[in-house]
Amino acid sequence: MRCTRCEMVYLARSLDNSALTADHAWEKTHAKENERRRKHLIYRIDQATRFRLRFGNQADKSWVRQAIATPGNVLDVGCGSSCRVAPGIVPFGIEVSEGLAKMAEPKYRAAGGRIVVAPAEQGLAQFEDNFFSAAVLRSYLEHELKPREVLAQLRRKLKAGGIALVKVPDFGSVGRHVMGAKWCGFRYPDHLNYFTEATLAGLAKANGFRLERQNLLPRLNDNLYAKLVRL
Numbered sequence: 001m002r003c004t005r006c007e008m009v010y011l012a013r014s015l016d017n018s019a020l021t022a023d024h025a026w027e028k029t030h031a032k033e034n035e036r037r038r039k040h041l042i043y044r045i046d047q048a049t050r051f052r053l054r055f056g057n058q059a060d061k062s063w064v065r066q067a068i069a070t071p072g073n074v075l076d077v078g079c080g081s082s083c084r085v086a087p088g089i090v091p092f093g094i095e096v097s098e099g100l101a102k103m104a105e106p107k108y109r110a111a112g113g114r115i116v117v118a119p120a121e122q123g124l125a126q127f128e129d130n131f132f133s134a135a136v137l138r139s140y141l142e143h144e145l146k147p148r149e150v151l152a153q154l155r156r157k158l159k160a161g162g163i164a165l166v167k168v169p170d171f172g173s174v175g176r177h178v179m180g181a182k183w184c185g186f187r188y189p190d191h192l193n194y195f196t197e198a199t200l201a202g203l204a205k206a207n208g209f210r211l212e213r214q215n216l217l218p219r220l221n222d223n224l225y226a227k228l229v230r231l
């Protein structure tokens with residue numbers, strides 16, 4: 001569906017969080033999906049030419065480095081089994097999948113932080129306001145049933161001037177237009193939201209953030225990297 005007012009594209013009939021946690025956990029469905037995709041020639045061409053994504057784009061690593069270069073409490077929303085640790089930061093995570101959270105927990109504990117097993121909105125509610133200096137929302141916001149509520153809640157939990165680093169598939173990308181239905185950003189039923197730079201900027205603005213695009217050139221990469229600055 002595409003909203004006629006704000007142009008936001010989203011899955012009209014999405015599963016609720018409990019179904020996403022149990023039957024459609026990301027770690028289960030994405031292996032199956034990759035298997036299905038390998039059968040298509042255009043998908044193999046797409047995969048074989050991934051080097052093109054480096055042109056005119058900031059590398060994924062340097063983007064994440066910004067978050068862990070911000071001293072203080074750093075939150076990873078939808079952290080999966082990973083934990084980013086760096087000097088001067090205390091890592092926190094929110095993860096809806098119990099299995100993945102269990103794998104990540106020792107790493108958070110060892111670095112002085114913790115991981116909360118919950119959907120993002122409920123997970124955020126467990127932290128004090130103005131607690132975080134930065135948040136990482138990497139390949140997460142496209143899965144979120146309530147992106148608006150989560151951003152509003154996240155704004156309260158971030159300090160003034162805090163940042164949220166967002167990586168989402170770019171629905172406005174050249175790749176989506178070329179690949180059509182076989183574009184890597186389509187994941188059914190896991191991906192609920194299909195952001196463009198404009199719709200993500202609109203969502204950010206409505207919730208008290210300013211969006212700064214991190215891709216040097218727009219739309220060339222299948223993913224949109226953005227820094228949301230808390231106003």
Ligand SMILES: [Zn+2]
Binds near residue numbers: 003004005006007008
């Ligand atoms: Zn709308």
